[in-house]
Amino acid sequence: MIFGVLGNPRKKDIPGVLQELKRSAGEIEIYYSEELKDLVPGGTGDQVLPLEEVVRRADVLFSLGGDGTFLKAARFSRGKPIVGINLGGLGFLNFFSPDQIPEVVNRLKRGEFYIEKRDALLALRSEKDEKFFALNDVSITITGSSRMIEIVVEADGELMSRYRADGIIVSTPTGSTAYNLAAGGPVVHPDVDAIIVTPICAHILSIRPVLLPSSTVVNITVRVKGEEKLMISADGQQQSMLVSGEKVSVRVDKGAVSMVKFEDTPGFFEILRKKLCWG
The missing domain is CATH 3.40.50.10330 (Probable inorganic polyphosphate/atp-NAD kinase; domain 1)
Incomplete structure (x- = not known):
């Protein structure tokens, strides 16, 4: 060993x-x-x-x-x-x-x-061949401005929601106790096969976090007005600036992380x- x-x-x-x-x-x-x-x-x-x-x-x-x-x-x-x-x-x-x-x-x-397997997330930008890996979450937010961004969310190609907000978080059950929880998302047991989509301060009160099957591909399109900048962040460690109107695809990477217990x-x-x- x-x-x-x-x-x-x-x-x-x-x-x-x-x-x-x-x-x-x-x-x-x-x-x-x-x-x-x-x-x-x-x-x-x-x-x-x-x-x-x-x-x-x-x-x-x-x-x-x-x-x-x-x-x-x-x-x-x-x-x-x-x-x-x-x-x-x-x-x-x-x-x-x-x-x-x-x-x-x-x-x-x-x-x-024994080894406990945890799901992670893989995110891919549409404008660049750039991939992001996250055990907890992938988030998209605006930087350097207090304005909201326009967000369109699709689940396996079907329109799920369209709203304005400060940002959006896509989380694993493991990450449900992190940024997701701070944004009002649910605590989800790590054994649950799910992906969590949580808005950050949505401008529509009826917009709430949604649990989706872990097989779902979540597509997020974000837009801003003017020169504001958008940032994608994976676990707060891997970060990159996005272009307004760009699409980000997020899916689950099954059992990607092994934890000793x-x-x-x-x-x-x-x-x-x-x-x-x-x-």
Whole structure:
């Protein structure tokens, strides 16, 4: 087994976490992503490589940071299993704490784990051959202006809605507790095969979030007046400016992300109760 490690170097606890991971791994070979080059435990012979190469060589990826770091790991993972060690705030995607690292590594060595597959999203621009990958969500918003944008949404080619709003979010069930939730969208269990379309402050009160089958291809056409600029964002990390009148197609990438879990890993509703203070 080979470990690949990426993390957020700005987290104050990460030097100690890297040391503990190295101690727990023992003879297991570890490759570190370049952002950790100044923090890697010395004298180990382990290599610091570009993230793409770390992923190519690793059997299991460790994500050290908050949910943003996990989203980055997911985008580059190529389906490799990811262990999320939470060094951030809410940590919906990181199931383990730093003090669990020895136990996590020992269970990996013994094969006492299972893989939970999560759907992701793939978005494609009509004006350019540019693709976007998101575990949580793809959003389209206006930048540098308080004006609304005109949005036309189609589901498998059928007109679903036409309205003016501040933007639109297309989310996976995994991402339903992120931007979607903040915009008034529903919480959806990650086992549900669905895609969520949520308007951002629509100018029509009857416009509400819609759950669609995960097989649906969602086409979104956006228009602005004047020189305002539109931006597409995937998980808040992969971003690009859009042209007014451009169409964006979004579909589900089934089981694209693999998350490492154990039989006693907290369930979805236990995490919700803890993170969202549901009692």
